[in-house]
Amino acid sequence: MASGIVDIDEVYDSAGGMILVTDPVTDIILDFHLAEHIDEGVVTAFLQSLCGGGLPVRGASTDRSNLYSGGKLAAVWEGVVHQHCVFHLLQESNRDLVRAAAAVRKTIKKLRARRRGRPCKRGRPRTQRLDKRTFVHQHRFLFTRRPDNLSDDDRQHLATMTEISPDLAVIRRFTDQLHALLSPQQTPAAARQLRDRMMATPEYHAHPHLLRILRRLHGDKLEPFIAYLSLPGLERTTNHVERKNRRFRLLQKTRYKRRKLSSIANAMKLELMHQKHRWEQAHPPAHQAGEPQPQRDPHVPSSIAA
Numbered sequence: 128m129a130s131g132i133v134d135i136d137e138v139y140d141s142a143g144g145m146i147l148v149t150d151p152v153t154d155i156i157l158d159f160h161l162a163e164h165i166d167e168g169v170v171t172a173f174l175q176s177l178c179g180g181g182l183p184v185r186g187a188s189t190d191r192s193n194l195y196s197g198g199k200l201a202a203v204w205e206g207v208v209h210q211h212c213v214f215h216l217l218q219e220s221n222r223d224l225v226r227a228a229a230a231v232r233k234t235i236k237k238l239r240a241r242r243r244g245r246p247c248k249r250g251r252p253r254t255q256r257l258d259k260r261t262f263v264h265q266h267r268f269l270f271t272r273r274p275d276n277l278s279d280d281d282r283q284h285l286a287t288m289t290e291i292s293p294d295l296a297v298i299r300r301f302t303d304q305l306h307a308l309l310s311p312q313q314t315p316a317a318a319r320q321l322r323d324r325m326m327a328t329p330e331y332h333a334h335p336h337l338l339r340i341l342r343r344l345h346g347d348k349l350e351p352f353i354a355y356l357s358l359p360g361l362e363r364t365t366n367h368v369e370r371k372n373r374r375f376r377l378l379q380k381t382r383y384k385r386r387k388l389s390s391i392a393n394a395m396k397l398e399l400m401h402q403k404h405r406w407e408q409a410h411p412p413a414h415q416a417g418e419p420q421p422q423r424d425p426h427v428p429s430s431i432a433a
Contacts, residue, residue, distance in 0.1 A: 129150055129153065129155075129157060129182060129183070130150055130152035130153055130360065131183050131184055131185040131186070132150060132151060132152050132184075132185065132186050132187075132188075132358075132360050132361055132362065133148050133149065133150060133151075133157065133182075133184055133186075133187045133188070134148070134149045134150075134151050134187070134188045134189075134362060134365050134367045134368035135147070135148050135174075135187055135188070135189045135195065135365075135368065136189065136190065136365050136368040136369060136372060137165055137170075137192075137194070138372045138375060138376070139165075140379075140386065140391070141386065143161060143162055143163040143164065143165070143388055144161075144162060144163075144164070144165040145159055145160065145161050145162075145375075145391065145395075146159065146160045146162075146165065146169075146170060146173055147159050147368055147371055147372060147375075148177065148368070149367050149368045149371050151188075151362045151367035151368075152360055154367070155402055155406065156371060156395075156398065156399060156402060157177070157182065158173075158177055158182075159395050160173040161388045161391060161392055161395075163388070165194070166194075167193070167194055167199065170194045170195070170199070171199060171202075171203065174199075174200070174203045174204075175203055177203075178203050178204060183204075184204040184207050185206075185207065185208065185358065185361075186207060186208040186209075186210065186354075186355070186358045186360070186361035187200050187204070187207055187208070187209055187210065188210040188211075188212060188355075188361065188362045188363070188364065188365050188368075189209070189210075189211065189212065189365060190211065190212045190215050190365055191211050191212070191215060191216075191351075195209070208354050208355075208357065208358045208361060209351060209354060210351060210352075210354045210355045210361055210362070210363060211351035211352050211354075212363075212364050212365045213309050213352055213363045213364055214364040214365070214366065215365075216309070216343065216352055217305075217309070219340075219343070220305060220340045220343075221271040223336040223337070223339050223340050224270045224271050224298060224301070224302060224336070224337075224340075225267055225268075225270065225271065226336045227270075227298050227334050227336035227337055228263065228267045228270045228295065228298055229264075229267065230334070230335075230336065231263070231292050231294045231295055231298070232260055232263045232264060232267075234292070234294075235259050235260050235263065235291060235292060236259075237260060238256060238257075238258045238259070238260070238261075257287075259291045262284075262287065262288070262291070263288055263291065263292075263295070266284045266285075266288065269281055269284060269285055269288075269299075270295075270298050270299055270302055271302065272302075273306050274303050274306060285299055294334070297330045297331070297333075297334070297337075298334070298337070301325070301331055301337050301340075304321060304324075304325055305325075305340070307321060308321050308322060308325070308344070309352060309353070309363075311355075311356075311363065313353070313356065314356060315353050315356050315357060318349070318353045318356070319349065322344050322349055325341060325344075326341055326344075326345065375394075375395075375398075378394055378398075379391075
C-alpha cells in the first residue's frame with residue numbers, strides 16, 4: 128500500500144501539535160503523532176516508531192525546519208533521499224524579488240506635477256504622461272511570475288518597465304533563471320552549472336536582495352532542493368501533506384470541540400477509518416472485481432457450506 132515516498136509536516140494548535148506523515152503517490156495518511164510540545168526528540172522517536180513498524184522509506188519531502196535537517200532522516204532510514212520544499216524557497220525568494228524591484232523603483236525620478244489651470248494654448252489636448260514609479264509599483268508582481276504563466280500583456284508591461292530602468296531587466300532575468308534552476312525538466316548537473324553561472328554574474332551581486340537569494344543556493348545548500356531529480360516519484364514540494372493539514376483545519380472549524388489532544392486523536396482515527404474504507408472500495412478483492420465466485424452445491428445447506 129505504501130510507495131516508499133513520504134511527506135512530513137507538523138500543524139500546531141493551542142493544545143499542542145501534530146506530526147503528519149502522508150504518501151503523495153497513493154494519496155493516503157500513513158500515521159500521525161500528537162504531543163503537547165514538538166521538538167527534535169519527539170520527531171525522532173515518532174519516525175523511529177514508523178521505521179520499527181516496517182515502513183520502508185526511499186524518499187521524504189519536508190520543509191527546511193531544523194526538526195528534520197542535519198541528517199536526522201538518514202539516521203532513521205538509511206539511504207533516504209531528503210527533499211526540501213521548493214515552494215517555501217520560492218515563497219521567500221518572491222519576497223526578495225519584490226523588495227529588489229521596490230529598491231529600483233525608489234531610484235526612478237518622480238513625475239513632476241503639472242501647473243495648475245488650463246493649458247497655455249486653448250484647444251490643445253493634454254498629453255498623457257506615464258508615471259513610471261506608479262507603473263512599476265502596479266506591476267511589481269510580474270517579477271515573481273513564472274515565464275510560462277506570462278500573458279502577452281504581461282510581456283508588454285515587462286518590456287515597458289525594462290525601458291524605464293535596465294536594473295528591472297536584471298531582476299526579471301534572475302527570475303527566469305531561478306525558475307529554470309528549480310524546474311522538473313532540469314538535471315542535477317545542469318542545475319549546478321546554472322547556479323554557478325548565476326553566482327558568477329556581477330549584475331546580481333549589485334542587488335542585495337538578489338544576493339540574499341543566491342546565498343540560499345550557495346554550495347551544498349542547493350542539493351536538498353534538487354534531490355527529487357535523482358529519485359522518480361519524489362515530490363519537490365510538501366503540498367500533499369499540507370493539503371491534509373488544511374483538511375484537518377476544516378474538520379476543526381466544523382467541529383469546535385476538536386481542540387483537546389484526545390478529541391483530535393479520535394478525529395484522526397476516524398479519518399483513518401474512512402480512508403481505509405475508501406481504499407477497500409477502490410481496490411476490491413479479486414472475487415469482487417469480476418472473477419467468478421466458487422459455486423455452492425444447492426443440496427448442501429447454507430449453514431453447513433459456510
